[in-house]
Every structure is written in structure tokens, then in C-alpha cells.
Amino acid sequence: MGCFSSKHRRQFPGHEDPVSLASQTAFTVSEVEALFELFKSISSSVIDDGLISKEEFQLALFKNRKKENLFANRIFDLFDVKHKGVIDFGDFVRALNVFHPNAPHEDKVDFSFKLYDLDSTGFIERQEVKQMLIALLCESEMKLADETIEIILDKTFVDADVNQDGKIDKEEWQNFVSRNPSLMKIMTLPYLRDITTTFPSFVFNSEVDEIAT
């Protein structure tokens, strides 16, 4: 038995109820509360407004707010499901839920497809993959000749684009990742299993809030 019964659970003013968020996700109520500690820390890093801006998201990822990054931008846009330009706590918990070790594999595959479908056409196109490869090269300061990039793209599309129409559809992607399971590694965050241990202060804050209210 824990110290707190569900009716005494903390409410997050202006944010979705942790019990409701837990019911929609693989997280327990305590884990949602622990995620709130992480959310508070990220959402107050530039402006303490209870929302995560793109700048705050990049700061949390890179510890450097100046670092623009195509992939971080894309992840931010997928977290920001309501397209408000900011991530609220509900968005944050529901998006991280996909990365939970217990989340359905299909949800991970679906999220990864959206991630690489930069312009949301329902297909991963060759020019999108080339754009991502060039962004990666800029990020890592690795240099590859254009011919080498084209060889990598040729190889990838021969393997993934089964009907050879120059773009990868959802079914081709599902098939491709099932043959290349290592591509799904980025879709699971083992940290999420231990979130209450990483942010134990959620218990302390719960107690303080109960006394304060």
C-alpha cells in the first residue's frame, strides 16, 4: 500500500489529471507524477509557463538552445499533436508513452514512419531521406560525397521500396523494420521504466501539495 490514496492524489493546475493520463497510457499514476517533475524542469528552463516550447525542447535534448536540428524539430512537431507550437503535459505523457518499453510495437512503427515522413504525405520519399542524411552529415561533421549518398539511397530503396515506385509506404515500412529490427531501438526508452526512481521528488511534492491545499 502506498502512502496516498487515489482521492488524495495531486492535481496539476492547468494540466490534465494524472489518473486520467495513467488510464490512457502504460504509465502508473506515480509514473505520471514523476513525469510531471521532468516536465516542470523542461517547461521552466526558458519561460516558466507550464508549456514546453521548441527552444526548451532543444535545450533539454542538447543542453544548448542555439542548436537547431531537423530531427529534434520533427519529434517536437509529433509531440505537439494539437499544432499549438508548444507541448502541454498531456501531449508530453501521451507521446512519451509510445517510447515506453511496454507500448505496442505497432505504435512504435507508426510513430517512426511519421517521423521520417517529413512532409506528412503518407510516404517516405527519396528526397526526404536524402534531406535527413544531409542533416545528419551536417550534425556529425562527417563528409560524404554526393555519389556516396546516392549509393546509400539506392541500396536503401532497393531494400525498402518493394514496389519500386520511388517512395516507401506504410506497409513497406512495416516490412522493412521487421527485417531490420535495430531501426526500432530509438523507439524505446528504458528510462521510462524507472521514471519514479529517476525523479523521486514527485513523492515529496505530492505531500507538500496535500498540506498546502
Next chain:
Amino acid sequence: PVLMNAFELISTSQGLNLSSLFEK
């Protein structure tokens, strides 16, 4: 890198490494 498929390379981007969100 020529031996790797494009997505294997892309998935090494730091921007896709969300574990850094949890590093205090």
C-alpha cells in the same frame, strides 16, 4: 557508411536520442 542503410545512419542522430531528456 556505404554498407549501412540510410535509416541506420539517420537513427544515430543526437536529435533522435530522447534519452538525453532524462539526463539531469
